[in-house]
Amino acid sequence: MARYFTEEHEWIDVDGDTATVGITDYAQEQLGDIVFVELPDTGAQVAKGKDAAVVESVKAASDVYAPITGEVTEANQALDEDPALVNSSPETDGWFFKLTIADKGELDGLMDEAAYKSFCDGL
Amino acid sequence: MDFDCAAFGATMLAGPDMSDDTGDTPETTETLPLDAWHRQKGARMVPFAGYDMPIQYNKDQGGGIVAEHDWTRDQAGLFDVSHMGQLMVTGENAAAELEKLLPGAIASLKPGRVRYSLLLNDEGGILDDLMVTNATPWIEGDEEASTEGHWGEPTYYVVVNGAMKWDDIAHLREHLSDEVTLTHMDEQALIALQGPKAATALGRVMRGVPDDLVFMQSTLYQFGEWPLRITRAGYTGEDGFEISVPAEFVESLANRLCAEIEVRPAGLGARDSLRLEAGLPLYGHDLTAEIDPVTADLTFALTKTRRESGGWMGHSACAVKLADGCADRRVGLVLEGRLPAREGAIVYHGEDQVGRVTSGGFSPTLGHPIAMGYVMSDHAGEGTELTVEVRNKRLPAKVAKLPFVPHRYHRGN
Known part of the structure; x- marks a missing residue:
């Protein structure tokens, strides 16, 4: 299983043809206390770089983009009950949704963990 | 996700179509007297009202908007509000002159008393909201010169919104008579200590001060070398104090207050959620020049006697709304x-x-x-x-x- 990162601070775990998407620790830190997460419905088509979810912090609402194109197979129901999971474990239990990957070629150009870390250090 | 385009106060939610819509952030920002202090406490600084201001402090030190909010409701938060405009209006006719522009009773406001008021345009639109204090000094008697104690030159201390202060100053200069003097106290910092433990903490640092004040009262207090104006008021709905202090001393004062176990710094984010819970409007959002005080449910700021007497800018427009509803x-x-x-x-x-x-x-x-x-x-x-x-x-x-x-x-x- 490989983990990739976007410049928009999403992470994506790829396991064969399926992937899990969330936002990074850096992102949750920037957003502050998260009070609501709006997730895509199962079966929804999401497109690389387009809106897929919305995170509401106390401060404001922010869009979350799909790192790659695909069909949503599952949304993390735990976030309905406890959106603060995104603050406490953004890169594990606070995942957003799973999808089937339409085109693996879209993974090219995403960052690995080391590249993402140096990207954040430069912000 | 996108959060870097966002200025606080402007909505962060943006498709690409809205991402340029944060135009109320000036390109250059000034620093506050407490700038280094905020950064040392791990504050995240954002541009607001032309200043770099702390939106929240470091999580590792108990910060974060909700933590700071809850702490202020339970203990006491210390807010830096030095971006706000602190003005002084002095002169024998100061009250009468202010009454030409403010819909509240100023002439009957006793020394040491504070009133919430508004600047209105001719159409009754709200140009800003503000706090006005009768800061007329008491002059002690002198037995040798056989003078008795008496009130000095009428003096009003006015605190206005940071983002509006330059417009407010221009408006006041245009409409106040030359017989009164308007001073922008831009060497003064302003901090707010807010929360149910604010009086306990302040009373430990400045013994007796909280006992001498109730809500909407203000006093001068000499704290060692530091001349302070302390007002029991705020913008959180909690008990608390606003302290005007010469900028050169504000860092020492902030440290002194934060040394108390009840006091932690709190940022703009918590200030906004606290004031919203307290139902207090925010100028530029809930109040604008297109909104009048009756529509804004601020008729308490239109003192009853002055609704009848008139003589203030915007009176006729407000009188119509009061009579006919809005x-x-x-x-x-x-x-x-x-x-x-x-x-x-x-x-x-x-x-x-x-x-x-x-x-x-x-x-x-x-x-x-x-x-x-x-x-x-x-x-x-x-x-x-x-x-x-x-x-x-x-x-x-x-x-x-x-x-x-x-x-x-x-x-x-």
Whole structure:
């Protein structure tokens, strides 16, 4: 299983043809206390770089983009009950949704963990 | 996701089509006297009202908007509000001159008393909201010169919004007679200590000071070398104090207060959620030059005698609204669920558009979303069931009495 990162601070775990998407620790830190997460419905088509979810912090609402194109197979129901999971474990239990990957070629150009870390250090 | 385009106060939610819509942030910002202090405490600084201001402090040191909010409701938060405009109006005719521009009674305001007031334009639109204090000094008697103690030159201390202060100064200079002097006290910092433990903490640092003041009273206090103006008021709904201090001493004073176990720094983010819970309008969002005090439900700021006597800018426009009522009214809205409605969200009654949210967010104290906005007077009654549109969803909302969280001001007996 490989983990990739976007410049928009999403992470994506790829396991064969399926992937899990969330936002990074850096992102949750920037957003502050998260009070609501709006997730895509199962079966929804999401497109690389387009809106897929919305995170509401106390401060404001922010869009979350799909790192790659695909069909949503599952949304993390735990976030309905406890959106603060995104603050406490953004890169594990606070995942957003799973999808089937339409085109693996879209993974090219995403960052690995080391590249993402140096990207954040430069912000 | 995108959060770097966002200025605080402007909505962060943006498709690419809205991402340029944060035009109220000036390109250059000034630093506050406490700038280094904020950064040393791990504050995240954002541009606001032309200054770099702390939106929240470091999580590792107990910061974060909700933590700072909760701490202020439970203990005491220390806010830097040095961006606000501190003005002094002096002269024998100062009260009468101010009464030409403010709808409140100023001449009858006793020394040491504070009043919330408004600057209005000719159409009754709100140019700014402000606090005015009768700061007339008491001159001690001198036995040798056989003079008795008496009040000195009439002096009014006025605190206005940071983002509006330059416009306010221009407005005052234009309309106040040359016989009064307007001074912009730009060498003064302003900090606010707010929360149920504010008096305990302040009383330990400055013995007796809290005992001498109740809500909306103000005093001069010489703390060692530091001449302070301490006012029992604030913008959180809690008991608390605003302290005006020469900028050169503010860091020492902030350290002194934060050394108390009850006191922690709190940022703009918590200030905004606290004032929203307290039902207090924010200028530039809930109040604008297109909104009059009657529509804004601020008629308490139009002192009764002065509604009748008139003689203040905007009086005739306000008199019409007072007599005939107004089309819209500022109300509170309580939303179900957890999804907040933000500024700009449209309010519906059935399929009819009846209003608009002017500020909204998630209430940390209540655990659900709250909002403030303007709705048509017919639909403004407490308990009216409405909906608010957020991202094509209609969220159930109910008109609620303001404040959402009861005020806990110290009013004495």
